[in-house]
Each structure stands twice: as C-alpha cells, then as structure tokens.
Amino acid sequence: MINKFNKAFLKATLLHKGQTRKGTSIPYIVHILDVVSNLIKNGASEDLIVAGFLHDSIEDTSYTEPLLKKEWGGKVYSLVMSNTEPENRISESDSKKVVSWKMRKKHSLEVLPSKNDDELLLFAADKLSNLNDIHADYLVSGNEVFKRFNAPKKEIKWYYSSMIPIFKKRLGKIRLYKEFLVAHKALFE
Template sequence: MAAILKKAQSFADHAHRGQKRKSSNEDYIVHPIRVARTLEEAGASKELICAGYLHDVVEDTSYEIDDIEREFGAKVRRLVASHTEDKTKSWLERKSLTIETVKQSDKEVKFLIVADKLDNLSSIENDRQRLGEEVWRFFKAGYDMQKWYYQSVDKYMLDGMPPQETPEFFMSYRELVQRVFSS
C-alpha cells in the first residue's frame, strides 16, 4: 500500500476512534476501509482512494476540511468536500443535495458517492437480515424515504458517464437497490 494511502487510513482510524456503525457494535472505521477498497479495486486514483478513507471525517468528527487539505492536498480536499453533508440542514435537504451532486458531478465524485452508498446499503441489507424491519428505526428517515434516496442515486449515477468508464460496482449498487427496495 502506498504511503499516502496508509496515512489516509491511519488518519481516518484516529478520527473515527470510538465511533460505531448504526444498529451494530461494529467499529465505524470498517466503513471507510470498505469504501476505499471498492475504489481501489475499481482502479481509482490514489487521491480518490484517500477520499474513500476520509469521506466522513469532516462530517462526523472534529476535523475540518482545511485539515484534509493540509494533510492530503487540494484534490483530496475537493473530493471529500463534494461528499460532506452540512449537518445543520434537514435530512431531506442533505439527501437532495447529494442527489444533485450525483447528477452533476465528474466521475470521481460519482465513484466516491456510489462506493459509499453501496457499502451503506450493504450494511442495511445485512442488518435487515438480522433485525428485520426494525432496522429502519435506526435512521432519521424510514423505509419510504430511504427507498427514495437510494433509488434516486441509482437513477442519476450514470448521467454523463461513458459506459466504458462505468465501474462494475455501479451495477452491484443497482442490484442491491433492487433487492433491498423490491417491495
């Protein structure tokens, strides 16, 4: 693993230390590690893989976007900032902005968002097998709004993407959305 990737993983591990995933006792860091791995397996740039490790740091810890730039450079900052939600806004406002970002962004931002949503939805699917429909109580918005959100990302993720540049994990995401929200 390249030194910059080790640094990003270590930074994210430190930033998320003590945090747990929704509806489980799983350490939060497993999520950014899986996102980064998805991006790496798709042949993403080192900067994008770093952003995979760091994508929730600004949103969910005391670190700020300037800390990301200082440690990892302007490109990683841009990628992380493109997918950092403003928690002062409502759930609907934040998710609507993510959907707009998916519609209009370059392929690297799309890769980051879809890799993140793929892992989140995979966790939901696993938790749903364990907890049943109770899984939806762990979210600010229930099943119907989650369905709208994940289906909207699916609907717009390919906008402006040449088919030859679409990574395989986009189709994995599409299949997962269909499985989880088939009802």
C-alpha cells in the same frame, strides 16, 4: 503510494476511533475500508483512494477543512468536500446545524449530476457500502433496521432509487453500478 495509503488509513482510524456504525457495535472503520475497497475494485486513482479513507472525516469527526487541505492537498480536499453534506458538517465548536434528513438528501441528489467522475465514484462507493450494511442488518432485524434512520423505509428507498438513473448514465459500464443495483434490489424489492 503505499506510504500515502498507510498514512490515510492511520488518520481515518484515529479520527473515527470509538465510533460505530449506526445501531451496531461494528467499528466505523469497517465502513471506511469497505468504501476504499469499492474504489480500488473500480480503478480509482491514488488521490481518490485517499479521499475514500477520509470521506466522512469532516461530517463525522472534529477534523477541520483547513487541516484536511493542509495535510492532504487540494485534490483530496476537493474530493472529500464534494461528498460532505454542507448542512451536516461538524463545526469547530462541535455543534451541528440541524437540517432535516429529507432536505439534506434532496440537496445531495440535486448536485449529483454536476459531480465530476471521481466525485461521483466516491459518492457511489459510499452509498454501495451503506446499502450493503443496511441489507445485512435487515437480514437480522427486519424492518426494525429502518428505525435507526431519521426517515422511514419509503424515504430511504426513494433516496437510493433516485441515484440509479445518474449512476446508470455515468457509471453503467463499471462493476460498482452493477453491485449497487443488486444491493438495491436485495433491500427494497
């Protein structure tokens, strides 16, 4: 298990080398490690933890779907792809298909109820990390932090608030759900 984790950590580090969190100088790998930490704290399987390391690899790097599947197998591939916005994937030619923020987020919310337990936990671990990062930046920059996004604060609040009912129903008994509520309240109330 340790070797698989080390390999996944190394792969994520190489794929996200030079990337930073939106509007900051914080290396992107910090977000990846936060997602993995959220998964481990909530009893995730080995494959789910590996998927946590790789969850943004298709959206945010030049890593390809065939290579992901070949190197990590079908389970990890399926988990990563279940949390990759189809309209936001980087193609092999490095160009992005431009779809509005609102449309992408509406789609991710529409498919949320159909995710299996592991897919939902990966999604929630990622969103908890994002909420915590936005809140930390909000404490320093105030509402300026929302200018980094392709949507106003009201829309960002709508997006994260819309997750709560499905998280409550499916994840309501685990630590991650409770942490998500605290982070949501801290940022938006």
